[in-house]
Amino acid sequence: MDMIEKAPVTRAFNGYVAAYNASDPKIALKIAHTYRVAGLCERIAASIGADTGLAWLCGMLHDIGRFEQVRRYGTFVDAQSVDHAAFGADLLFVDGLIGSFVPEGFGAARRSILETAIRHHSAYRLPEGLSDEAAMYCHILRDADKIDILRVNCETPLEDIYNVTTEALRTSAVSDAVKACFRRRTTVERSLKRTPADYVVAHVCLVFELVYPLSAAIAREQGYADRLMDFPSENPDTRAWFNEMRQTLWTPRA
Numbered sequence: 669m670d671m672i673e674k675a676p677v678t679r680a681f682n683g684y685v686a687a688y689n690a691s692d693p694k695i696a697l698k699i700a701h702t703y704r705v706a707g708l709c710e711r712i713a714a715s716i717g718a719d720t721g722l723a724w725l726c727g728m729l730h731d732i733g734r735f736e737q738v739r740r741y742g743t744f745v746d747a748q749s750v751d752h753a754a755f756g757a758d759l760l761f762v763d764g765l766i767g768s769f770v771p772e773g774f775g776a777a778r779r780s781i782l783e784t785a786i787r788h789h790s791a792y793r794l795p796e797g798l799s800d801e802a803a804m805y806c807h808i809l810r811d812a813d814k815i816d817i818l819r820v821n822c823e824t825p826l827e828d829i830y831n832v833t834t835e836a837l838r839t840s841a842v843s844d845a846v847k848a849c850f851r852r853r854t855t856v857e858r859s860l861k862r863t864p865a866d867y868v869v870a871h872v873c874l875v876f877e878l879v880y881p882l883s884a885a886i887a888r889e890q891g892y893a894d895r896l897m898d899f900p901s902e903n904p905d906t907r908a909w910f911n912e913m914r915q916t917l918w919t920p921r922a
């Protein structure tokens with residue numbers, strides 16, 4: 669199988685996003701996120717002996733649906749617009765956009781892995797019945813995405829990410845169902861998140877389901893989950909809860 673060449677893919681990606689407004693911070697954020705996720709995919713793939721080129725490509729194309737999503741709907745909130753993962757996979761593999769990123773001889777097997785990884789990258793759980801190989805690239809991409817989502821959540825004001833006022837954020841409570849996820853050491857299903865503070869907790873919980881040892885090591889070393897827990901709340905219950913989280917995040921489940 670041919671190696672995946674980065675330069676033409678990078679050129680095609682830059683060409684694709686040039687049609688969107690890069691001075692819009694939402695667009696700029698997704699471009700930066702894409703490159704970081706692609707780099708992380710490559711590192712994680714190398715750590716487990718997977719094809720680093722294919723993993724990198726999964727990262728480069730995983731959020732391609734974000735650009736049309738924000739242009740058409742003005743939001744990254746999937747619940748208010750479209751499932752950006754499936755939307756991106758459809759743009760690439762139903763509408764044929766993939767042809768502008770990879771050469772003709774790319775091959776059906778890699779195409780299918782790429783589609784599967786992109787389509788399911790933000791799902792709460794992967795579908796049953798994936799081949800071991802497809803599941804591996806799904807896990808690589810999902811790990812890389814989670815690691816960089818932690819960074820984005822530290823570097824972007826939470827008010828902007830969640831579209832809420834500072835006051836709503838600071839007085840927000842944490843739902844019991846979301847606390848239960850943290851205590852069980854699982855990620856948080858979308859429907860359980862009701863308050864702005866729930867989203868902060870849910871992001872911290874991303875570290876619990878990182879699949880590969882290198883992913884967990886990178887997440888811990890980056891320190892972003894710890895920084896998210898510096899969340900300044902004026903709500904006494906929420907403050908107490910974040911204290912509990914700080915004390916137990918890196919300890920095994922009780």
Ligand SMILES: [Fe+2]
Nearest residue numbers: 730731789790
């Ligand atoms: Fe995504």
